[in-house]
Amino acid sequence: RVTAYKDDYKDTFSEVRTLISATEYEPVEGLTLESLWNFSINNEENPLPEDINANCRSMAADKNNIYITRRNSDYTLNLLVFDSKTGKLKQTISLTGPCEDYKTVGANGVFVDAGGNVCVTNIGTSATTPLTVCTVNLLTGATTRIFSYGEPDLRIDYVNFLGDVTKKGGQIWAAASHNEKTTTNNNCIYRWTNNGDETWKTE
Numbered sequence: 001r002v003t004a005y006k007d008d009y010k011d012t013f014s015e016v017r018t019l020i021s022a023t024e025y026e027p028v029e030g031l032t033l034e035s036l037w038n039f040s041i042n043n044e045e046n047p048l049p050e051d052i053n054a055n056c057r058s059m060a061a062d063k064n065n066i067y068i069t070r071r072n073s074d075y076t077l078n079l080l081v082f083d084s085k086t087g088k089l090k091q092t093i094s095l096t097g098p099c100e101d102y103k104t105v106g107a108n109g110v111f112v113d114a115g116g117n118v119c120v121t122n123i124g125t126s127a128t129t130p131l132t133v134c135t136v137n138l139l140t141g142a143t144t145r146i147f148s149y150g151e152p153d154l155r156i157d158y159v160n161f162l163g164d165v166t167k168k169g170g171q172i173w174a175a176a177s178h179n180e181k182t183t184t185n186n187n188c189i190y191r192w193t194n195n196g197d198e199t200w201k202t203e
Helices: none
Strands: 002-005 012-014 032-035 055-061 065-071 077-083 089-094 109-112 118-121 131-136 143-149 159-162 171-178 188-194 200-202
Touching: 065 109, 077 118, 109 159, 143 188, 143 200
Parallel strands: 055 109
Antiparallel strands: 002 032, 055 065, 065 077, 077 089, 109 118, 118 131, 131 143, 159 171, 171 188, 188 200
């Protein structure tokens, strides 16, 4: 976990998965990186020692927290909240609501949009298992579906965003693949824009 500093930058954070030597933190063009912590709960790389079949699927961060999604072996879904300053686990949130509709592929992704909304996504694999984006109530774990899209044979694993996805003009982006080579729009980028009336423009 490192934090980046530069005069004309906002205070921003990035997750790192490997330990970087101190020599790599020398200032470059006014950008300085400060090592905050390096932390592991299991040397065998299992995402959860008491449930080795669990999957920690994705991570995101804001100024105060790191969010990691976890799909357990019984297909219950969690959002783990870590302190970004110390790496300590602050909270394990049980996710409920629409995010559970496709729980076998649920909690595959997480992001924090420009409005500060913490959102979780599933893997979209078809018209009957569409990509779904839900906001998360961090106090209760309740999720609210704000977006859903699926096509036959369409697979989307992860998404990105631009702006506040809950408001007009907010965008969701995704790289998609199709299981069948004959399907139109094979291996393309989708962009969806919030119309502000619970509908989305697809491009």
